[in-house]
Amino acid sequence: MRNFLKTKGLKMTSQRETIFRAFFESEPHMTVEELHERVISMDPAIAYTTVWRTLKLICEVGLGEKKYFGDGVVRYDRVTATPHGHLVCQKCGSTEEFFSSEITRLLQDRADESGLLPEEYRIEVVGICLKCRQQREASGDVTDTSAKGKSSAGDNVIDISGAGGM
Amino acid sequence: MRNFLKTKGLKMTSQRETIFRAFFESEPHMTVEELHERVISMDPAIAYTTVWRTLKLICEVGLGEKKYFGDGVVRYDRVTATPHGHLVCQKCGSTEEFFSSEITRLLQDRADESGLLPEEYRIEVVGICLKCRQQREASGDVTDTSAKGKSSAGDNVIDISGAGGM
DNA sequence: AAGCTAATTGCAATCGGATTGCAGCTACAT
DNA sequence: ATGTAGCTGCAATCCGATTGCAATTAGCTT
Ligand SMILES: [Mn+2]
Ligand SMILES: [Mn+2]
Ligand SMILES: [Zn+2]
Ligand SMILES: [Zn+2]
Numbered sequence: 001m002r003n004f005l006k007t008k009g010l011k012m013t014s015q016r017e018t019i020f021r022a023f024f025e026s027e028p029h030m031t032v033e034e035l036h037e038r039v040i041s042m043d044p045a046i047a048y049t050t051v052w053r054t055l056k057l058i059c060e061v062g063l064g065e066k067k068y069f070g071d072g073v074v075r076y077d078r079v080t081a082t083p084h085g086h087l088v089c090q091k092c093g094s095t096e097e098f099f100s101s102e103i104t105r106l107l108q109d110r111a112d113e114s115g116l117l118p119e120e121y122r123i124e125v126v127g128i129c130l131k132c133r134q135q136r137e138a139s140g141d142v143t144d145t146s147a148k149g150k151s152s153a154g155d156n157v158i159d160i161s162g163a164g165g166m
Numbered sequence: 167m168r169n170f171l172k173t174k175g176l177k178m179t180s181q182r183e184t185i186f187r188a189f190f191e192s193e194p195h196m197t198v199e200e201l202h203e204r205v206i207s208m209d210p211a212i213a214y215t216t217v218w219r220t221l222k223l224i225c226e227v228g229l230g231e232k233k234y235f236g237d238g239v240v241r242y243d244r245v246t247a248t249p250h251g252h253l254v255c256q257k258c259g260s261t262e263e264f265f266s267s268e269i270t271r272l273l274q275d276r277a278d279e280s281g282l283l284p285e286e287y288r289i290e291v292v293g294i295c296l297k298c299r300q301q302r303e304a305s306g307d308v309t310d311t312s313a314k315g316k317s318s319a320g321d322n323v324i325d326i327s328g329a330g331g332m
Numbered sequence: 333a334a335g336c337t338a339a340t341t342g343c344a345a346t347c348g349g350a351t352t353g354c355a356g357c358t359a360c361a362t
Numbered sequence: 363a364t365g366t367a368g369c370t371g372c373a374a375t376c377c378g379a380t381t382g383c384a385a386t387t388a389g390c391t392t
Contacts, residue, residue: 011359011368032349047371052350068234072379073349085273087282096280103272107251107291110264115296116253122290125273130281177339177388198378213342218379238350239378 004061018043019054029067029075029086029095069095070126085123091132170227184209185220195233195241195252195261235261236292251289257298 005012022038023030030038036051055076058064067075069088083104087096103123111118128136171178188204189196196204202217221242224230233241235254249270253262269289277284294302 009367013359013369015370045371049351049372050370053370056351066236070232085276087277087280089282090285096282098276098280100272100276103269106266106269106272107289110251110266111253111291111293114253114262114264115299116255116262116291117294117299118291119256119293120291122288122292123273124288125277125282125284125286126288127277127285128283133281133283175339179340179388181341211342215343215380216341219341222380 008061010057015043015046015050016054016057018046019051020058023055023058023064023076024078028077028097029069031073031075033073035076065120067122069093069124083121083123085121086125087129088124088126089129089132090126091128094129094131174227176223180209181212181216182220182223184212185217186224189221189224189230189242190244194243194263195235197239197241201242231286233288235259235290249287249289251287252291253295254290254292255295255298256292257294260295260297 019039022035026038032052036048039046039051063079065077065079067077069075070090084097084099107121185205188201192204198218202214205212205217229245231243231245233243250263250265273287
């Protein structure tokens with residue numbers, strides 16, 4: 001890592017060392033603020049701005065990637081050797097990572113067909129996690145909470161042309 | 167559409183009619199500002215805020231979805247009967263849509279495994295489009311611009327544990 | 333058709349995370 | 363030890379997203 005920076009004419013500082021540690025050893029998908037909290041617990045003197053700039057640096061060298069999970073805050077993810085996807089709960093914000101070489105391959109093929117040189121993959125399913133659905137039904141909600149079976153967002157057919165007509 | 171609003175206690179207005187038209191008849195993935203421009207060309211009196219609120223409404227009733235393609239601006243996409251993915255050029259911002267029932271099925275399976283009730287799918291490949299790569303090579307850049315073949319972001323193995331260690 | 337009221341709209345103000353300018357501090361090559 | 367290109371902390375700024383509010387309007391009621 002130190003060498004990596006060196007070749008770029010960049011310097012290793014105690015702040016960066018701490019922030020790198022925090023980033024690579026904490027749960028993934030942290031916001032700048034969350035990571036800053038973590039960092040502060042290790043070295044109270046490190047500023048938010050420095051965390052922000054270091055995350056930017058991490059992304060620039062290819063070890064990190066910005067992620068937008070839908071709550072309006074940017075999150076930072078570690079880049080893995082092979083792309084991975086996410087299952088995101090829009091209720092509690094929990095995330096689960098998964099790998100799928102089949103999906104990656106299919107996406108690669110699509111990109112190739114179009115002549116797009118892939119740089120980053122975004123593979124996400126956003127929905128309501130099991131835990132949140134169980135809580136909801138516990139509070140007496142009448143909504144269908146079954147996940148098993150064929151229910152999915154894609155099933156309900158939406159007549160867009162009709163809707164656009166008026 | 168009018169009926170749809172009615173059942174919700176909502177009103178159809180000339181502004182909404184215009185904005186609906188603009189949204190469903192323009193290219194997909196427009197920003198609020200872009201759509202506002204379009205709307206203004208149809209009715210100069212319609213305010214940005216109204217466009218924003220109407221897009222929000224469209225999303226709430228399930229006909230639209232927010233998208234973050236990486237340039238920091240929210241875009242609005244039409245929801246299709248079956249989920250679709252995107253090929254996004256991070257250089258020129260062009261997008262191409264594609265459908266893949268295989269990918270959708272694989273994602274559905276993953277979600278089911280985890281107990282996540284799918285609500286929205288995000289399937290994107292971000293990279294450099296053919297056109298942009300050709301322009302780059304034309305300006306005498308030495309970078310490898312081949313898209314065909316096995317090149318992909320997933321191939322370069324990144325030793326994260328090592329990086330995190332220091 | 334006129335009246336009534338909740339919904340909608342335009343505009344200005346505000347919000348809040350992202351980003352930047354800058355003066356003082358520091359890593360590290362020499 | 364010295365010099366200089368990089369860093370850092372802090373405050374200021376940016377800017378798209380969101381909201382408060384008074385005037386206006388759609389659609390129901392009489
Ligand atoms: Mn991840
Ligand atoms: Mn689309
Ligand atoms: Zn949840
Ligand atoms: Zn392009």
